[in-house]
Amino acid sequence: MFDAVTIARYIVDYCTKNNTPITNLKLQKLLYYVWIDYYKATNKPLFSNYICAWPLGPVVVDAYDEFCVYGGLNIRNILLL
Numbered sequence: 001m002f003d004a005v006t007i008a009r010y011i012v013d014y015c016t017k018n019n020t021p022i023t024n025l026k027l028q029k030l031l032y033y034v035w036i037d038y039y040k041a042t043n044k045p046l047f048s049n050y051i052c053a054w055p056l057g058p059v060v061v062d063a064y065d066e067f068c069v070y071g072g073l074n075i076r077n078i079l080l081l
Contacts, residue, residue, distance in 0.1 A: 004031060004049035008063040012075050021074040024067045025056060032058035 015022040038046035049062045067075050
């Protein structure tokens with residue numbers, strides 16, 4: 001099992017390398033979809049971090065806290081800093 005923040009960093013790195021901007025809102029939705037797809041394929045959770053239902057969609061609070069400094073702006077690749 002992985003940590004949601006590690007997966008979120010991977011997604012941000014992937015998007016940066018492919019020149020595809022990503023916001024924290026989009027990242028949260030992708031984390032949710034990735035978790036669902038992984039669970040459907042393996043019948044096991046991808047990560048144990050709790051997924052909350054917020055007004056704008058699902059949120060993994062640990063990953064949200066990691067990237068909330070960007071607000072609604074595109075997230076810069078923190079792995080290359």
